[in-house]
Amino acid sequence: MTNYLVKRLLQVIPTLLGITLITFLIIQLAPGNPATLRLQMAGQGEMGQSGMAAEIIEQTKKLYGLDKPLPVQYLLWVKRVFTFDFGTSFKDHRPVSDKILERLPITIQLNAISIFLVYLIAVPFGVYSATHVDSTTDRLLTLFFFLLYSLPSFWVAVLLIMFFGGGDFWDVFPVYGISSIGAESRPFLFWLIDRLWHLILPVTCLTYGGLAYLSRLTRAEMLEVIREDYIRTARAKGLSERAVIFRHALRNALLPIITLLAFLLPAMFGGSVIIESIFSIPGMGQLGFEAVLSRDYPVIMAITTISALLTLIGLLLSDILYAVMDPRIKLD
């Protein structure tokens, strides 16, 4: 087991380097460059007499370190990353790590709550569908979840805002941001309730789409397990149906579903651009999206590297979880 762990951990390093190298090349070779964009994105700000003068763009490139050959730039980047220094953003010259840390808490809150809700709702319905397989309720549930799945989240978000956000209908929920003005200085309970109140609409949008997949998965896994011999044995022993389903069947059916949890690690880190933009939530999705549009290389590289690292760790965890939970699997 220890040998296996060491081996897997060592494999992470070249994989990660490979991922970063490919990302680096893709973003550097993609058309458009940050120096030009910075001058042209000026919007209503004025530009000098020579405007797009090549000389000025060269100066800015040099300032950003983009004048060096690509291999040199990549090696310099790798060197810095080994000391956990992701550099500074081209956009505002703030350390990339600060920008990420500033946005990470809210993204984790959103994702944690919505993923928890997906499991909380989808798994019981999946079990119900499996135990009442092909019944009308099973079919209706499936239909319902797939209907939800097919609704585009931006459309649902706008509808929710229109109906519950105090337009011309009910004024129940706040429609932007994640807390009220000055909530930080109020008692913790107040802050918590205020925060949850703000999160209800965005979390709803992030959650409903995930229900279909997980409930179908639970249903399929359950159906497979229910046909197993040990379930028949359990029934033969005279156990109650409840005990059979929950103690014997569900536990085994949940195995693959729990290992799915390993993928949660990177999922927690990524944000949803659409939901964040509609609800004005300063999360990771917006940060990454804007970085790509403005060719903010250090930020793009940092986000991809961290996501890649989390995915690799997640995969490792999922393999370990398998071994821990299923004695038939041995890692060596």
Add this chain to the structure above:
Amino acid sequence: MFSFSALAGLLLRRALCLLVIVPLACTGYKAGSPINKDWLINHLSAEPSTLNPITSTDAYASTINDYIYESLLKRDEKTMELVPVLADSWEIADDHLTYTFHLKKNIHWHDGHPFTAKDILFSFERIRDPKVDSAHLRNYYQDIEELEIIDDYTVRYHYRIPYFRALEFCGGIPIVPSHLFSQDEDFNRSPIGRRPLGTGPFRFLHWDTGKEIVLVRNEDYWGEKPHLERIVFKIITDSTVALQVLKKGGLDLMSLRPIQWVKQTNSERFNKNFTKLKYYLPSYSYIGWNMRRPLFSDYRARQAMTMLLNREAILKELLFDLGTIVTGNFYINSPAYDHSIKPFHYDPARAVSLLKEVGWEDRDQDGILDKDGVPFSFEFLISAGSKFAEQLATILQENLKQAGIRMNIRKLEWAVFIQNIQQHEFDACTLAWSLSWEADPFQLWHSSQAEKGSNFVGFKNEEADRIIETARQEFDPEKRNRLYRRFHQIIHQEQPYTFLFTTEALVAVNRRFQNVQVYRMGLAPREWWATEEQTE
């Protein structure tokens, strides 16, 4: 002078020639005495990247910094003349090469430190420092030979060549407090970008990333103190949501999209609480024809293209008539604009005969014009994300098809779009420019800017070059405008662009504010106040 602006995010506005006082005297709103504790909640559709006035490039930052920072002079909203701010007075040498500014002596930064000539020198040096991310500003100050500090309260700029906008540039220099910086510090990373500190009527209070930026009145302000106690900038990225927040009373001021202006803000309740204002600001949209391409090298072909586009219909259908068709590169309400020039009307028949003059005819009867066996076919570049550009392109495509011209639409992401244009890899494209009050056509239209500058369509005209050069050193506005009106005629004749529209800026303001005036360059919320009865 000019800057690229995506059509998408652009608020095109017109200034009114006369000062317009917006009628706010409605029943139920008595104008009482101003109170000094009201807040203005303003809308920002995106967050500025930094509030450092020397390294920032976006319009959001300059909107906010206008309340915090001041310069030696500014353009007065009412008279459009340059008036002293931090300077007490200035002298301009007869040869227009030296500008001497005498500073006011009672000015303090928000932290109490006195403002002196050292701050100006420091700011000037930072702008010219290649290690500072200020390339966008550096150009303005390239013709300055030296900034001389005569004493703590007198500075003198020495120019190499006379230039009619020099006073505006050297007097409008962004100034940062030099005492907050140490010698070996990286200026780009200075905390001042997140916590600006100036001399202006409002001081910075806090910036909550992605949520809000709050300014509070500077109680020690040297000039006339504003009535507003705070100005809050709420960052709401979706404009539908922002309008809803406005209706709920969570915003006092926001820009409206044309569809919101026409369809979503007409209820009685809305009009009881909000005034809708529209005004023009200097900018225009256009279609640029790449004059290096044989298709568009002849002015008759370009004129024909303009005549084939039904601009009247587009203005009516797509922009709800909230704008006007323009014919040239100057701001429509500035004296440089020649109003005797009338836009080419939609005239397919005339266009076809013009194209025939150039040699384009449908000889092989396939429905497409051809010349020397080559069909008239080209690519129209638009920036993804601009809905207007997309609709415009579709209409243009349809209009051209009827005249036997094949146009393919190519949609590119902004970064790629800009790159293609800069490398002159396009046939035609659509974009918008925003202008300043006094414009210098050099950057866009001088032949020297055709290779590497903003003259990306490749416009070269000897007379135009001469006019541009003469006008740059012409200090009499009357004479300069006469030159520019001639320039306008050349541009109209040559049609390097099909000039489209200057559209109106549309805003909604809460009715509790008094003294809401529309100036030629927009609104000035720092002058607003609310009265006792209305805030209760």
